[in-house]
Amino acid sequence: MLWRPTRFLPVSFARWHDEFVSTQQTAASSQSAAKGSIDSFFKISERGSSIGQEIRGGVVTFFAMAYILVVNPAILGAALPEDGSITAQGIAAGTALVAGVMTILMGVVANYPLALAAGLGLNAVVAFTMVIGMGLSYAEAMGLVAWEGIIILILVLTGFREAVFKAVPHQLKTALTVGLGLFITLIGLVDAGIVRAGATPVQLGINGSLQGWPTLVFVFGLFLTFVLYIRKVKGAVFISIVSSTILAVIVEAVLHLGMKSDENATGWGQTIPALDGSPVAVPVFNTLGKVDMFGAFGKVGIVSVALLIFSLMLADFFDTMGTMVAVGAQGNLLDEQGNPPKTREILVIDSLAAAVGGFGGVSSNTSYVESAAGVAEGARTGLASVVTGILFLLSTFLAPLMELVPTEAASTALVFVGFLMMTQVTEIDWQAPEIALPSFMTIAFMPFGYSVSVGIGVGFITHTVIQVVLGRAKKVHPLMWLASILFVVYFLLGPIQALLGV
Secondary structure: OOOOHHHHOOHHHHHHHHHHHHHHHHHHHHHHHHHHHHHHHHOOOOOOOOHHHHHHHHHHHHHHHOOHHHHHHHHHHHHOOOOOOOOHHHHHHHHHHHHHHHHHHHHHHHOOOOOEEEOOOHHHHHHHHHHHHOOOOHHHHHHHHHHHHHHHHHHHHOOHHHHHHHHOOHHHHHHHHHHHHHHHHHHHHHHOOOEEOOOOOOEEOEOOEOOOHHHHHHHHHHHHHHHHHHOOOOOHHHHHHHHHHHHHHHHHHHHOOOEOOOOOOOOEOOOOOOOOOOOOOOOOOOOOOOOOOOHHHHHHOHHHHHHHHHHHHHHHHHHHHHHHHHHHHHOOOOOOOOOOOOHHHHHHHHHHHHHHHHHOOOOOEEEOOOHHHHHHOOOOOHHHHHHHHHHHHHHOOOHHHHOOOOHHHHHHHHHHHHHHHHHHHHHOOOOOHHHHHHHHHHHHHHHHOOOHHHHHHHHHHHHHHHHHHOOOHHHOOHHHHHHHHHHHHHHOHHHHHHHHOO
């Protein structure tokens, strides 16, 4: 007979003790079952990850791309209606809302550690080309964005977009990853003010030297990441971002540096790490539904509308291709042909995000290569995307608190991830010119053209031309032919528009 301590206690206490123990066991069992369900749904253990890794990865991805909550209102703010019906605060809230919802969908539907938000470059086309340049209203421009998303979604549902992706040669996909690594490294260095325009197209810091406390914050964070990575410390990227942010807050509290400008070259890049007032703010969603689907057709004509939608669509179409390959390669999630799991689901959500961005009045949403920062932190499943999405939704209320993280702290993750992506360059056969040349052009033009799509397009065209020269034209996949021709048109859009008088 087993000894029970409750044998010598009053019956009522013994009964309470047994019920308490039973309740604790039931709670522990329920918690274990919940963890098991999450693990099973997202295939966390199957992909060699853990719930802790996914949460850390999701948080790091959010911090790496949270700058869009500041940058998107700054860009679209140049095109705001004069009647005040849409405000910069509304764009910030709408940007966070759409990014949160679509990123959560990516995690749940596609189970892929890929986050989405308003696409940089695309928002500039909306503000400066469509509204300021062509005279479209804000709502009419968003209507064209919505049409672009709808068309891409149709291409995905018919299998066309996935077929184009799978037609790309495997080693060229590897080149996309390496090129993206260099591209996001350049983005990180520029955002942190380490690389700037000067007497030469780009130069180190200010007149060739590193100056200012924000620069020190970046250097501190970057080398902290390196040290933690070498020492195999889990959460290296996350620890670095948090530590750099704390340092930045202290520096700003003491020195009051302010924002960077022509007069203040050593100020903070995009956000000041200081809390002004309450960390909570009630969001105003005044961009939602501000869309005119047909106004642009009558104002600028069908030909101009078609060219605008085509330029948006081609950039969106291929940006995601490069991004999802790079993220998948970083997390060892690709199959032997370089394709990620659930490719169609990834492309469906990405295409839907483009349309939702238009209907939400915040420009086309697309997949972010900054997601690779979370993958470097250990993210391997869609749970990380759910975490990132939840943080975006919370940021609609906590925008002042989220802005504490300066670009100089978050950019360390981009440079570090660029290094990780660059390691895959050895998988390209550099001794075979027919492989090496298209790969090189892809890798070179992504950072130097400052565009994922430009790098992909130049690589596609180079690949096709070389195969023709070698007498292998018939071996080029028909969809690669089509994509190369479309990119030739894309690169010549200026002369074509001039020729057509639009």
